[in-house]
Amino acid sequence: MPSSIGNFKGCPVILFGSDNECLAEAVIKEHDRALNTIEISGLLDKLEQGCRLKVLIMHSSGAAEFSGTIIKSYVNEREIALYNERQREARGATRHVLNAPATIKALILKTGPMPFEPPIKAKVNNISRTGVLLQSPSGHFEVGSVLELHINIQGRDAILYATVVRMYEEAANDEAPAKDAASYYGCKFLFAGR
Numbered sequence: 801m802p803s804s805i806g807n808f809k810g811c812p813v814i815l816f817g818s819d820n821e822c823l824a825e826a827v828i829k830e831h832d833r834a835l836n837t838i839e840i841s842g843l844l845d846k847l848e849q850g851c852r853l854k855v856l857i858m859h860s861s862g863a864a865e866f867s868g869t870i871i872k873s874y875v876n877e878r879e880i881a882l883y884n885e886r887q888r889e890a891r892g893a894t895r896h897v898l899n900a901p902a903t904i905k906a907l908i909l910k911t912g913p914m915p916f917e918p919p920i921k922a923k924v925n926n927i928s929r930t931g932v933l934l935q936s937p938s939g940h941f942e943v944g945s946v947l948e949l950h951i952n953i954q955g956r957d958a959i960l961y962a963t964v965v966r967m968y969e970e971a972a973n974d975e976a977p978a979k980d981a982a983s984y985y986g987c988k989f990l991f992a993g994r
Contacts, residue, residue: 820897839879895928
């Protein structure tokens with residue numbers, strides 16, 4: 801497990817199956833770094849003991865992706881053994897459909913954060929361990945803008961910082977009013993220590 805990540809206790813976590821379908825969203829109750837295990841709680845009915853998963857952990861310094869196996873199963877709690885698959889970690893390109901609500905709280909400038917009042921509502925369309933594709937119906941950000949993102953997982957905000965590396969706008973068609981057009985931002989996480 802990367803030493804720069806630190807402890808996962810209290811972090812939101814998203815569990816995916818082998819074909820990248822989202823199986824559950826949960827919160828990490830305990831993290832045993834020595835044993836490479838996490839205990840999670842949430843609505844976990846679909847997850848049985850022995851189930852193999854992709855585990856995406858939303859940490860304050862970014863997202864960490866692991867493979868995992870459920871080794872213990874309790875009512876609304878599971879214990880998962882984590883391990884790295886270095887090929888996937890190095891590629892960092894596995895994208896998972898998320899469609900989770902998000903809020904853009906601030907634009908980070910060299911002089912400090914510039915909070916948005918009110919915060920800008922957005923949606924995370926998909927996510928990988930290196931970044932997100934963000935959809936925002938309001939607000940406009942240039943490539944290079946650094947954003948403070950709050951992504952809601954199981955009622956908990958994962959607070960992440962990301963820089964916009966690409967953007968495009970969805971043109972409104974004849975049937976949809978212009979206000980329904982959205983801007984899409986490909987954002988790369990800013991990891992601690994980089």
